[in-house]
Amino acid sequence: xxxxxxxxxxxxxxxxxxxxxxxxxxxxxxxxxxxxxxxxxxxxxxxxxxxxxxxxxxxxxxxxxxxxxxxxxxxxxxxxxxxxxxxxxxxxxxxxxxxxxxxxxxxxxxxxxxxxxxxxxxxxxxxxxxxxxxxxxxxxxxxxxxxxxxxxxxxxxxxxxxxxxxxxxxxxxxxxxxxxxxxxxxxxxxxxxxxxxxxxxxxxxxxxxxxxxxxxxxxxxxxxxxxxxxxxxxxxxxxxxxxxxxxxxxxxxxxxxxxxxxxxxxxxxxxxxxxxxxxxxxxxxxxxxxxxxxxxxxxxxxxxxxxxxxxxxxxxxxxxxxxxx
Amino acid sequence: xxxxxxxxxxxxxxxxxxxxxxxxxxxxxxxxxxxxxxxxxxxxxxxxxxxxxxxxxxxxxxxxxxxxxxxxxxxxxxxxxxxxxxxxxxxxxxxxxxxxxxxxxxxxxxxxxxxxxxxxxxxxxxxxxxxxxxxxxxxxxxxxxxxxxxxxxxxxxxxxxxxxxxxxxxxxxxxxxxxxxxxxxxxxxxxxxxxxxxxxxxxxxxxxxxxxxxxxxxxxxxxxxxxxxxxxxxxxxxxxxxxxxxxxxxxxxxxxxxxxxxxxxxxxxxxxxxxxxxxxxxxxxxxxxxxxxxxxxxxxxxxxxxxxxxxxxxxxxxxxxxxxx
Numbered sequence: 001x002x003x004x005x006x007x008x009x010x011x012x013x014x015x016x017x018x019x020x021x022x023x024x025x026x027x028x029x030x031x032x033x034x035x036x037x038x039x040x041x042x043x044x045x046x047x048x049x050x051x052x053x054x055x056x057x058x059x060x061x062x063x064x065x066x067x068x069x070x071x072x073x074x075x076x077x078x079x080x081x082x083x084x085x086x087x088x089x090x091x092x093x094x095x096x097x098x099x100x101x102x103x104x105x106x107x108x109x110x111x112x113x114x115x116x117x118x119x120x121x122x123x124x125x126x127x128x129x130x131x132x133x134x135x136x137x138x139x140x141x142x143x144x145x146x147x148x149x150x151x152x153x154x155x156x157x158x159x160x161x162x163x164x165x166x167x168x169x170x171x172x173x174x175x176x177x178x179x180x181x182x183x184x185x186x187x188x189x190x191x192x193x194x195x196x197x198x199x200x201x202x203x204x205x206x207x208x209x210x211x212x213x214x215x216x217x218x219x220x221x222x223x224x225x226x227x228x229x230x231x232x233x234x235x236x237x238x239x240x241x242x243x244x245x246x247x248x249x250x251x252x253x254x255x256x257x258x259x260x261x262x263x264x265x266x267x268x269x270x271x272x273x274x275x276x277x278x279x280x281x282x283x284x285x286x287x288x289x290x291x292x293x294x295x296x297x298x299x300x301x302x303x304x305x306x307x308x309x310x311x312x313x314x315x316x317x318x319x320x321x322x323x324x325x
Numbered sequence: 326x327x328x329x330x331x332x333x334x335x336x337x338x339x340x341x342x343x344x345x346x347x348x349x350x351x352x353x354x355x356x357x358x359x360x361x362x363x364x365x366x367x368x369x370x371x372x373x374x375x376x377x378x379x380x381x382x383x384x385x386x387x388x389x390x391x392x393x394x395x396x397x398x399x400x401x402x403x404x405x406x407x408x409x410x411x412x413x414x415x416x417x418x419x420x421x422x423x424x425x426x427x428x429x430x431x432x433x434x435x436x437x438x439x440x441x442x443x444x445x446x447x448x449x450x451x452x453x454x455x456x457x458x459x460x461x462x463x464x465x466x467x468x469x470x471x472x473x474x475x476x477x478x479x480x481x482x483x484x485x486x487x488x489x490x491x492x493x494x495x496x497x498x499x500x501x502x503x504x505x506x507x508x509x510x511x512x513x514x515x516x517x518x519x520x521x522x523x524x525x526x527x528x529x530x531x532x533x534x535x536x537x538x539x540x541x542x543x544x545x546x547x548x549x550x551x552x553x554x555x556x557x558x559x560x561x562x563x564x565x566x567x568x569x570x571x572x573x574x575x576x577x578x579x580x581x582x583x584x585x586x587x588x589x590x591x592x593x594x595x596x597x598x599x600x601x602x603x604x605x606x607x608x609x610x611x612x613x614x615x616x617x618x619x620x621x622x623x624x625x626x627x628x629x630x631x632x633x634x635x636x637x638x639x640x641x642x643x644x645x646x647x648x649x650x
Contacts, residue, residue: 029427029428057425058424058425058428061426061428061436063396064389068386071386099356103383104390104438108434111386154604157582157611
């Protein structure tokens, strides 16, 4: 049972000078200082539990996200956590649909990042009060409660609350076994840490060798700034990891659509599983065009449309029909 | 000839309590305080000319846009206006593609609004130094110079710089006559000022009568909060303006796709020219679905896809092929 009233929200601008080592560099973000807006919420309950939430930024501009968190704070302060948890969708709507603030979003950019930091802190507080990590809170949650946390605005034409509930209810079968399996074997992950664009070939080789030694089987490489450079680096990685292990690529929105098609026709020989963010992340039909180009393997064609880091469900819902056309 | 080096950029948070009178209210923004981040740039030239630029906000959150303007200021300060004007595309790219700041955009929401306020101030300064209003600066500009101001990133698959140049060069024919005609007769505009959602029927009638007296022939009405209310208000306006004058509708992103189709099938009898922002502004395929619904007149079907207030060229480029499918 959750408890307490939100009595304080504080937010810090936390920065790390990662650009000094070229860490995190890609074709569009060449000198990132990996940073965060760090939100802490406290309650008047006597347990002393705090909820912490961050959103990731690249250095400059973190103060703008901090400013937006402060603008949102009044939607959280003085609320009973019980009331938030009892109507999470309503709480989400309040944060995202404030009649004045949504104008500078909506659900995009700075306001999106600020909202996420606040929501992450609330989820963290909720889970800590229940004595669980967030994933376990979600896994244990009744499907009806889980869908009640989600705002289906703008996606009901492809997924309604009832559809989602049915999917989750079907998923109850075998859930315990899957949880056990996950706890024993872990969830498959990939590493990007070897292949930032700011790294020399020597650093790339050294980190890739270490990652192989540590048991990694999936590797992502940043591409898109210089084709010859990309071809050399992809060759190095593919040679080191061999033909069986998985290689992914990420252009971080660098290309125009025809440029993406041309560039990827040259990189296809390194057998990437996907190309991530080949162009503007909002260009659904552009992604469909790129994915349909005959220069790629079938496998890649499928994944290149499916796998992108998008800000909201809105974009996901459009990728599927666009691909089917 | 432009002159001077940008020596100062200041930005103010200007607010007006328009919500007190229900001015500007729509289905999503029920209590807007029409406001602005107001940017002023100065140069070290002796003419004392300042460039002013604003972007429009709804009250709360204007301080976040102000914060973002300050984060962008270093891309403008100490630059020669001559250098900015000589490579406007490069200047635009610097503002929108800062390797750290673009992460909290890119070209969306707060950063988009802040960038626009700064760019508006630069255009204003440029035009004032040339002794012209901005429209005249643009009209008189050599087509090659004009296209050189535009960043074609992400749109070259539907419009290249060469395509745009050809359009503008063809447009040179008859330009003088069109300019004369425009100066003599004005550019057709519509009014939204009668029909904010916050107005009573009496206020609506009074303002509509006044607008007709003032010679307006095109009227936009806010819809989307309550269907019965919309039907009553649309009936009042259509009765007052008669069958020949133009009526437009604007739902300000209120509906899901099926909801938009259902709602507009009820409002179609008032013969709207278009429905603006029926759903999420990013949902291209959703807009295509809504526009293809047989509940509308042919005229409306065309316009509902063409006419939307979108943040960038990216969205426009996608509307056209989506409509053709």
